[in-house]
Amino acid sequence: VLFTGALGASSVRNEPIQPIEPAEVTDPAKVQLGKKLFFEPRLSRSGFISCNSCHNLSRGGSDNLRTSIGHNWQEGPINSPTVLNSSLNLAQFWDGRAETLQEQAGGPIENPMEMAFTHELAVEVLASIPGYVELFVDVYGTDQIDIDMVTEAIAAFEETLVTPNSRFDYWLRGDDDVLTAEELAGYQLFKSSGCVACHNGPNAGGTSFQRMGVVEPYQTDNPAEGRVAVTGKDADRFSFKVPSLRNVELTYPYFHDGAADTLEEAVDIMGRLQLGRVYTEEETAQIVAFLKTLTGEQPRIQLPILPPSGPTTPRPQPFD
Amino acid sequence: VLFTGALGASSVRNEPIQPIEPAEVTDPAKVQLGKKLFFEPRLSRSGFISCNSCHNLSRGGSDNLRTSIGHNWQEGPINSPTVLNSSLNLAQFWDGRAETLQEQAGGPIENPMEMAFTHELAVEVLASIPGYVELFVDVYGTDQIDIDMVTEAIAAFEETLVTPNSRFDYWLRGDDDVLTAEELAGYQLFKSSGCVACHNGPNAGGTSFQRMGVVEPYQTDNPAEGRVAVTGKDADRFSFKVPSLRNVELTYPYFHDGAADTLEEAVDIMGRLQLGRVYTEEETAQIVAFLKTLTGEQPRIQLPILPPSGPTTPRPQPFD
Ligand code: HEC
Ligand code: HEC
Ligand code: HEC
Ligand code: HEC
Ligand SMILES: [Ca+2]
Ligand SMILES: [Ca+2]
Ligand SMILES: [Ca+2]
Ligand SMILES: [Mg+2]
Structure with missing residues (x-):
């Protein structure tokens, strides 16, 4: 049998661990939006903490701390797992309490120990930023942003965070x-x-x-x-x-x-x-x-440029 | 007179503000090292705060907070200025107390309100990370890292952070x-x-x-x-x-x-x-x-991948 692709299935050894496949991006605009949101400190009450704070993509997708530093320097309860390849896990969190990446992504935003915000305020902030409204219109065809769009876009970005070619x-x-x-x-x-x-x-x-x-x-x-x-x-x-x-x-x-x-x-x-x-x-x-030998190619991330706040954007109050 | 460059001096209007010139990188290895250090949370006592925490290159090189959040969530004394184009300023800091970018870069690492570390510990951490030692050898020809190399590399990276073509x-x-x-x-x-x-x-x-x-x-x-x-x-x-x-x-x-x-x-x-x-x-x-109209092209930053800590690297103690 001849394979046209570089790596046919028959070239893979029969082992209990299988190779990681590169991500296939089907909706690049959604992934780009999700990337901005992953790096977005305005999803937190302080305006300081983003997903990338605890899942640092410069550091294998975690924070290399025993337990994380959250809002107001609170000590988190558990070690931060990597977001790399997390789409391949049967469920999310150490106890699997989230079925999907999208379901997971809603958690930290409103967790008082982590980003300490609310879904309502996070959406209000995004809706007040003209640059985001434009992106949501492009991806979802509406300027009525809701939290499901936010978490779906973040999950779409996270699905690209695989590390093939170890x-x-x-x-x-x-x-x-x-x-x-x-x-x-x-x-x-x-x-x-x-x-x-x-x-x-x-x-x-x-x-x-x-x-x-x-x-x-x-x-x-x-x-x-x-x-x-x-x-x-x-x-x-x-x-x-x-x-x-x-x-x-x-x-x-x-x-x-x-x-x-x-x-x-x-x-x-x-x-x-x-x-x-x-x-x-x-x-x-x-x-x-x-x-x-299981260290793979780290996702090549071009640092996103975040759109500036608008005149009505609520300002962060990190010290109240 | 004929100019061979695309933009001769004669094509610039005679105005009190002049165009920003693109950065010329003379030592790319040093700039790459400086970029890693700029994004390096292990230069802080907590292992959580990097230069980019307060000079976020996704956000115009500042943190968009009234005053910054430093080690242990301490409230900083003054607004964080952007690092973009800061090489063009006559001096660094609001009061100009640092003459150069290199002189400036030593400050935050040992400022108890910011990264709350010491130069000695920062160097000890870097010297314990094989991936960094290799880079310092490449750039400085020695594995005897000192704080001047650290701050010089950071400054070399910062010199590239200009925003031409507004x-x-x-x-x-x-x-x-x-x-x-x-x-x-x-x-x-x-x-x-x-x-x-x-x-x-x-x-x-x-x-x-x-x-x-x-x-x-x-x-x-x-x-x-x-x-x-x-x-x-x-x-x-x-x-x-x-x-x-x-x-x-x-x-x-x-x-x-x-x-x-x-x-x-x-x-x-x-x-x-x-x-x-x-x-x-x-x-x-x-x-x-x-x-x-003064918003220029933001530096295109490929997120650096930071080398992992080695067996003897001191571990961060964010909560002690
Ligand atoms: C019976 C199931 C089981 C077996 C067998 C097992 N592991 Fe694990 N492994 C786990 C679980 C569960 C955890 C997470 C435990 C925790 O964090 O409390 C884990 C965690 C780890 C970790 C830490 C990963 C991290 O990111 O925190 C490493 C490394 C590891 N295992 C390697 C091994 C090696 C090597 C072996 C064989 C010697 C092995 N495991 C055998 C279930 C197993
Ligand atoms: C303050 C630290 C912190 C922040 C901020 C944070 N996380 Fe987490 N993350 C954690 C910790 C800790 C866990 C493990 C919690 C648990 O299992 O109970 C976790 C778990 C996860 C997991 C599950 C991975 C797995 O394999 O189980 C994913 C995915 C994830 N976070 C993505 C995100 C996203 C997306 C954001 C931003 C919307 C975010 N995190 C913000 C600390 C953080
Ligand atoms: C006499 C000197 C002087 C003049 C004239 C002046 N500025 Fe300023 N400008 C300053 C100084 C000094 C600051 C910083 C003040 C501070 O932060 O306390 C500043 C700050 C600013 C800022 C805030 C920048 C930042 O990043 O915080 C803006 C915007 C600004 N000036 C615009 C203007 C405009 C527009 C005018 C004319 C209406 C003007 N300035 C006239 C000296 C001047
Ligand atoms: C916790 C927040 C914080 C951290 C971390 C931090 N900075 Fe700053 N930075 C500031 C603040 C606040 C100022 C203004 C201080 C002043 O003027 O007195 C400043 C000033 C500067 C300036 C001067 C800019 C100008 O035009 O005056 C530069 C350059 C700079 N920082 C670079 C860095 C570098 C490099 C690092 C890491 C080694 C770093 N900063 C870490 C908050 C921070
Ligand atoms: Ca871990
Ligand atoms: Ca400012
Ligand atoms: Ca000077
Ligand atoms: Mg499932």
């Missing part, structure tokens, strides 16, 4: 020379010891909720209880969405409480708590070397 | 059709009433320090006293660097205390306080229309 993806597509012996050994160990039971699919995670601390309990001061908050089932207590390991080199610190600073620490904990296995230093180094 | 610049270069009658009337009024005495040069400002409140005193709660802090001369009390009017459409709110939300308000105050002149609503609208 070295591991080249290997998955059949290139034998792209991984070192150490990296390959790390991947074999990752498979043979059982990590892939949870970290699988194109995102090397994001396909299920799993208990944190299967063999041994996880010790943390963080009060989050995970999936039980959504299902109410006792069996889901301390079960979290398995995080993607894509770009995990960039998204330290690790775990829902951000307690592990390095990949070595995280791998050691996973081995002991999830699999009852203590890796040697060499084995840990191999797995870490493999995990770093 | 509509007013096209007009200055001889294009008669590019301004509307209202805009042109506004410029004539700006000249004839005496605004150009202070707002002149390529930056339409930034060429001198002047008293705020020449004819009538300026009423404000802000304790800043301006240039006297530098010179110690009583005559310089309440004298500030005349701000550039380039991109002034984007850099609201106005004045050192950020008290004026709109250009209309700022023009009205300038007329009364600096010139003893009360403009009609139509005149104010004309001047505002002219001022908006």
Whole structure:
């Protein structure tokens, strides 16, 4: 069989992790609008915090803090997950309480710990900015902006935030020379010891909720209880969405409480708590070397220029 | 005389404001390093605040707040001026206390109200990040990073942040059709009433320090006293660097205390306080229309990808 595309399906190895496909942009105007909104501090009460504050696209889509800094410097409850490849996850948030990216995007705007605004005020601000009204007319054919348009456009932008062409993806597509012996050994160990039971699919995670601390309990001061908050089932207590390991080199610190600073620490904990296995230093180094091959091409983002406020735009009151 | 360049000097009108020239990048590697540092939250104690937090290049190079939000959500003392075209100013800061951009750049990193770090810690952080060490070696030929290299690279990046090709610049270069009658009337009024005495040069400002409140005193709660802090001369009390009017459409709110939300308000105050002149609503609208022609091409910034922290990188402690 001859394939006309550069990479036919048959050139992909049969592995529990699959390559990430590049984003296909079907509505570029909506994506551009969503990008502006993602970088828009006027969606917050202070006029200072945007999605990009906590999901910094210069830094693998997270903030590299244990827990985030929100409105008024409040300490957030949980580690900020990356927005990169989040469209590939079965649901959004550590406990999966949002089904879709669009549903998710409404949350932080009105979360008093994060952007501390309201949907009504956010829409009022946007509707008062002539440059935005024009863009909403272009994309939605109306100047009557509503919050669903806002969150839909943000989600459309987020869907473009995939990171294809990691070295591991080249290997998955059949290139034998792209991984070192150490990296390959790390991947074999990752498979043979059982990590892939949870970290699988194109995102090397994001396909299920799993208990944190299967063999041994996880010790943390963080009060989050995970999936039980959504299902109410006792069996889901301390079960979290398995995080993607894509770009995990960039998204330290690790775990829902951000307690592990390095990949070595995280791998050691996973081995002991999830699999009852203590890796040697060499084995840990191999797995870490493999995990770093999952760093993909970061989205190339041209910094958006945000339209200036209009005469009636409510002014931010960060210190009241 | 024949000119080979597209725009010879003879094609520029003889006006008190001159066109902005595009930046000439002589050392692209240094500029790229400076760009990363400008977007680098790890230059702050919290790991959350970068130069771009308060000089947002999506927003005309300022934060559009009355006074800035600094470390621990502290309220800053003064309005954040734009970094756009700041290389064209005779000195840096409202009171001109830094002679150069490089000298300026050291300030915010160790200012407890802003990034709340120290130069020593900032250098220690950078030196612990393999990706940065590589870049410093490329640019400076050594892995012994020091704060002067850091501030020099930031300044080199800032020198590229010019905004040429505003509509007013096209007009200055001889294009008669590019301004509307209202805009042109506004410029004539700006000249004839005496605004150009202070707002002149390529930056339409930034060429001198002047008293705020020449004819009538300026009423404000802000304790800043301006240039006297530098010179110690009583005559310089309440004298500030005349701000550039380039991109002034984007850099609201106005004045050192950020008290004026709109250009209309700022023009009205300038007329009364600096010139003893009360403009009609139509005149104010004309001047505002002219001022908006000073919005130039915003620098096209590809969001930098920041190198991940290394195993020994000190971790930010935003909540201690
Ligand atoms: C103040 C910090 C902060 C801000 C601002 C913020 N987020 Fe988040 N974000 C978080 C944290 C923390 C979580 C995890 C919360 C949880 O799981 O309970 C999260 C979760 C997410 C997720 C889920 C990812 C996954 O795989 O589960 C997405 C997507 C997301 N945010 C997008 C956004 C968007 C879009 C905005 C702006 C509208 C935004 N965030 C603003 C901190 C922030
Ligand atoms: C039984 C399911 C399961 C197994 C097996 C498993 N993991 Fe995990 N992994 C998870 C869950 C759930 C989390 C999130 C836990 C949390 O944050 O509280 C996680 C988190 C991680 C993280 C941190 C990711 C981040 O961004 O915070 C890394 C790294 C990781 N796993 C690697 C591994 C490795 C390596 C193995 C094999 C040694 C492994 N995992 C085995 C379920 C599993
Ligand atoms: C927390 C807010 C904040 C941060 C962070 C910050 N600045 Fe500023 N910046 C200001 C304020 C406020 C001023 C005016 C201070 C004054 O004039 O006394 C200023 C002044 C300046 C000026 C002078 C412009 C002019 O025309 O006078 C430059 C240039 C500048 N900052 C660059 C930077 C750089 C580079 C960084 C990072 C290393 C940085 N700033 C970080 C708020 C901030
Ligand atoms: C005598 C000197 C002088 C004259 C004349 C003058 N200005 Fe100014 N202008 C200043 C100074 C000094 C400031 C900064 C004052 C402050 O922030 O406290 C300023 C600030 C401004 C600002 C706000 C800029 C910003 O970014 O905050 C605008 C707009 C402005 N001037 C426009 C005008 C116009 C229009 C006229 C004529 C009606 C005018 N100026 C006349 C010295 C002058
Ligand atoms: Ca993390
Ligand atoms: Ca000088
Ligand atoms: Ca301003
Ligand atoms: Mg779903």
